[in-house]
Amino acid sequence: MYFSVVIPVYNRSKELIRALRSLARQTIKNFEVIVVDDGSVEKIAEEIRKVVSEAGELNIQLLRHDKNINGAAARNTGISKAQGEFILFLDSDDTWQESKLAKIQEAIKAYKGDKNNVVFHHPYQNFRAGKLEAAFPVVAKKEDESVAYYSFVINQIGGLQSSTLCVSASLCKRVGFDPSLKGHQDWDFCLRLEAAHAQFFFLEEALSVRYLGDNHSVAASLNWQFSLEFLRKRQRHFSKTAKVGYLQNIIARKAIYNDQSRELLLNFIALRMGILGAAMWPFWRTVIKERTRARLRYRQFIYSLSPGIKNLILWGKNNYSQKFILHASATFNVLCIIDRNAEADEKFFGVDVLAIHRVEEHTWKMCDAVVLMTDNHSGSMKKDLAQVRPEMSPFVYQY
Known part of the structure; x- marks a missing residue:
């Protein structure tokens, strides 16, 4: 063998x-x-x-x-x-x-x-x-x-x-x-x-x-729209119960909505897939829970910041950075997003996405703090940042 x-x-x-x-x-x-x-x-x-x-x-x-x-x-x-x-x-x-x-x-x-x-x-x-x-x-x-x-x-x-x-x-x-x-x-x-x-x-x-x-x-970097599209394309492999499980346990954990139109769109697609009535309640219950957690997370982060911080670099292109950009545009100036897999001329909700070695010197000088948009990778991110910009280490926050 x-x-x-x-x-x-x-x-x-x-x-x-x-x-x-x-x-x-x-x-x-x-x-x-x-x-x-x-x-x-x-x-x-x-x-x-x-x-x-x-x-x-x-x-x-x-x-x-x-x-x-x-x-x-x-x-x-x-x-x-x-x-x-x-x-x-x-x-x-x-x-x-x-x-x-x-x-x-x-x-x-x-x-x-x-x-x-x-x-x-x-x-x-x-x-x-x-x-x-x-x-x-x-x-x-x-x-x-x-x-x-x-x-x-x-x-x-x-x-x-x-x-x-x-x-x-x-x-x-x-x-x-x-x-x-x-x-x-x-x-x-x-x-x-x-x-x-x-x-x-x-x-x-x-x-x-x-x-x-x-x-x-x-x-972790995939948004709920991609996961939903995956389900739409592969739904022939899913029973109705499996669809509800996927919606609740995969999509709803990603889907932290901003407005009712997105909820209606997702609900419409879900209904088109044959997921009807009470079977949708576990999914929407999870969505409500995730929305509440997202708002609480943002408030806690705001309270953790030192006074005078305005210009930020976000590390990580994911659902967290998406929500942060949409929530915080009136309060903070997001200079760029650092992401290891950044592509040339890539933007994410209007913000430049760059590999760390492509962040220009004047951007670093403007930056008041680096925010790590992650639950899992903060240790390695801090290590990478310390190698490139050791002077930034006191100004690292985790979202």
Whole structure:
């Protein structure tokens, strides 16, 4: 039995070292590693080349896209070159337990069904603020449960994550990832695996770790409109109950509305999807709760500021920064938004979005404070800021 491990990477080299070390520690060695650089900037691309060249203990190859596309396209490139009977995925900022491949191999050997039409998956643990959190998910998907019901009703917030999946090569190459999606790629992959009649086999032990404090996650930067559009496009995979679960547990947590027109629009779309009457109450209850939390969060932030602060740089392009810009335009002047994945000439609600190295000197001089728009990444953000502008450290606030 031979495995292929596909690692998509974009503008990460230090995290990739950690991921590759976790592969080097695997207790079995019958696997290849395919690292796909999804168009990293040249400096980091060179660092990635060096990291891969120094991983001599692994059977490893490096592929590179000429331009950045997304993680789905990078995984598909890796899938197309994979030689293994089974393909696994490891995000470049995640790690595996050293026994993972051995446990997967045991599960495959013990599985009595069609090994070419099965998805093996397991719980993962989040590493956040220096602590390893409890394993998630904790229950297996029942045979009569859909992927959507399992993800958004039972688990509420997903649970089928790319670094936890092992798929037969034939099935993986037949289904592939959808490169048109900028997010929710692993959810979509699993929904379409199910549509291809794949069975899901759950290993109870947590065998991978997600490091939430190191980088901005793609999912966190997606707004509720994108998540709603994803549901609209993939609704054939959702029962009515699964739709309500997704609306309540995914969209409503993002959707902190500004005016009634947006609520009416969302309600109209939801009704068009066949979600009617009392079934909508859990969704709207969550929306009301999130709106209240957002207003309280903003008031608490205002009270925390030192007097005289007017010009701000926001760090992080997400729902928090969106709401802050819309709420605070009369009180503060937002100079720019720092975001690791900023594109050329990008704007977010009228504000320039820049990578930290592209913020000009005169902007830093005007800035009274940097505001971290996050719950999860403040430690790494402060570290990055201290390297670039150490004099700003007393003026960092968390929204």
